[in-house]
Amino acid sequence: MGKGGAEYTSLSGDTLYSTAKWAILVINFLTALAGAALIGVGIYALLNPLGSAMVPMTLPIIAIVAGGLVILLSLLGFFSFWMQDKNMLWIYFALLALLVFVQLVVGVVALNTRGHTIDQLADRRWSYLYEHNPRYIRNIEEQYHCCGLNYVDDRAYPKVSERLDKHRCSVNKDFGYNRACLGPVRGEWESRQTGFGIAVISLAALQLLALLPAYYLASRLPSAEDRERDLLAEFRQRLLDTEGGNRSAEQGGGYGSTFDAGGAGPLRTDRERTASPVQHTVGRPAGSYPYQGSRPGSRAG
Template sequence: MGCGTSFVKYVLFFFNLLVALFGLAVIGIGVAFQLNWTPVKDKLNTTLTVAPWVFIIIGSIMFIIAFFGCCGAIRESHCMVVTYAIFLLVIIIVQVVIAVLMFVYGDTIQASLDKSIEALFKSRSSAGVDKTTDTVINNIQEQFQCCGMDSPTEYGYLSVYPPSCCTSHTFGCTAANANEGCRTVIGRLYNKWNKPIAGVSIGVACIEVVGALFALCLANSIRNMDRRSRY
């Protein structure tokens, strides 16, 4: 039978079952952000607002590819398994390209992020500022434990700052316990996770290469069995 057809079939099936579940989880994250963080997306009016759709599209592609892999493995369909292998190879190439871009153009991505933060905080000081802007900024300051665009002093030299500016404000938020500027904190987080995420992407691509090899091996075995059955 070559390649241990039964073994390869079940390994490929369970591998793609996990990929399908992961794809659904990624879709769920994208949908949740799209539905629950509309104010944030509206205020960060840059290319970064496509992030939820990127999650949804990637999750959908992962699910479709996993579907071909699962069905092709169980039904021993040469066409579906080959289609799955081709899709997987394309995804591997895309992942590696994205990882390389994150390594090479990390500074450009960070610059775009800085501009988004700057535009958001500057809109607070404009005449047309609304409550939504304040809510978004306060949420960002609470989640990232930061204060102001570059420093708390952007709120003026007040005796008490907004509660979102301090991690702990039991006795009031003052200059003594206010957090760092948001651009500094978010930039530091980006620098911390940019390369690890790119590295994980390449690592996942390596695992997917193994899946593609299993798929090609199974496809070859199925084709050989079909040839034998004709004679």
């Protein structure tokens, strides 16, 4: 009874309680695995040349942070259930609902970012790389067999030189690509955002399934005050049962009783027998008069 009183004992045999318990355990285990996978995807996106070059670091960082929060929240769910703490379960329920809402918003935004918006983001990113790290642009051009962004001479690498025009990306013997990079870059960007949005929304849907059993457990489990009151009531009941058993044993003349077997009254010690006169019953049946066994002037025998 260390984790609860009478109410917890009654819940242990409840079918809904058992179902909610196993649902919380299984869902938190699955969400912890999903959070670890989300962290792995974010790290891969940071280490991938295209991901770290064209696709902003926002998505990988969001994936890593979201995965870490999901794992921490899953651990909180495990710990709250293990401790059978009502307040911790309510905290877990509130944080889970908030995280589900945020993930749904992020996922919807990622899925709806298309077309002109991606073109603008790609243009700003390409300009930044062209000025600060053009080597990444060359990696993108080699990967997608393209030159420039909007057209083959649009901020292409190798950079255009008036004296060395032959080194341009579109005519260089090592490149010679005749298409711009905006099309394949946009497709890659949309593909990654779509995958990210679907992953986040799927994780939110899985966590949404945990809200119902979490609410059920948080509302049904007794609070700390209820547990203490139940334990105190149980202790008092045990005391009453013990006292009632002793009283029944005394009245029934059981082992250890202070009553004689014949029901004539309580057994007396030798000192009590010598201090008080012994009375004998004269005649039978009831209604006869008792007389003292030793009185002044009487003969012994």
